[in-house]
Amino acid sequence: MKILIAEDDVTSITLLANVLKNIGHEVVETTRGTEAWEKFQEPDAPRLAILDWMMPEMDGVEVVRRVRSLQTDRPPYLILLTARGKKTDIIAGLESGADDYLAKPFDIGELRARVEVGRRMIEMQDTLIRSREALAHQATHDPLTGMLNRRAILDHLQKELVRAGRHANALAVGICDVDHFKQINDTYGHQTGDDVLCGLSKILAESLREYDFVGRMGGEEFLLITPLRMENDCLFLFERLRRKIADSRIATRSGEVTVTVSIGVAYAVDGSSVDVILEAADRALYQAKNDGRNRVAKQGHCFSVENRT
Secondary structure, three states, X not given: OEEEEEOOOHHHHHHHHHHHHHOOOEEEEEOOHHHHHHHHOOOOOOOEEEEEOOOOOOOHHHHHHHHHOOOOOOOOEEEEEEOOOOHHHHHHHHHOOOXXXXXOOOOHHHHHHHHHHHHHHHHHHHHHHHHHHHHHHHHHEOOOOOOEOHHXXXXXXXXXXXXXXXXXXXXXXXXXXXXXXXXXXXXHOHHHHHHHHHHHHHHHHHHOOOOOEEEEEEOOEEEEEEEEOOOOHHHHHHHHHHHHHHHOOEEEOOEEEOOOEEEEEEEEXXXXXXXXXXXXXXXXXXXXXXXXXXXXEEOOOOEOOOOOO
């Protein structure tokens, strides 16, 4: 773990650094409070710091106050090093935002113990953050394909529609549906059907641009969102995607399977509502299915709807 030592006394900083290095920590040293404050603003800032109360230019308490003002979900563990032994001084240091304090002259065993407490607190904090991130991922992603789930992709659609309306940009939305998917399930079984959906999801994810979005609406239906500069870019992108899927062989537990998709596309600008654009894309999908499947169909022309969902 990276630990910052901010101490203007050479003897103390040498002793502290040697102890921490001997127990396996990476040590960053500074003798000025302003330098310590700068270290905390770097991308790889230390997770734990031992700060002397009295330092040139900026004292340890002020460093603590400034660090606590930073917006971060991984705040560092701060230990104040002080020769002040009065309770009022200790209380002032802790109230400034310090997690712990160490009195001078310090005992090496006590130093190790207090640093170990800080290390455990940091590990607990990291574990909680990982758990929170995992729960957030589960709440927004489809458990089978790993794609955005219905709620998440519709949230993205709402945001992109608002953005398109604000900046007068164009937005294309496509509903992609696997042709004859029921036959795949009936012929090979539902597990193979799941393999097909996972393989199709991979093709979709690899084919879209970094600013496009794709999510699973449910069953064998996917929603694609892509910002466009010109309307005629719309069908070209989706047609290219359709051809790529048709030309691919998807590996499943039953062997390689080929599938085709039908895509219904709607094109919106100027704040079109979620409900209206989904309804238009759904009508276009029905048209593609009705015209023989394995094709892209587009519903209508550019349209604008003032009411939003």
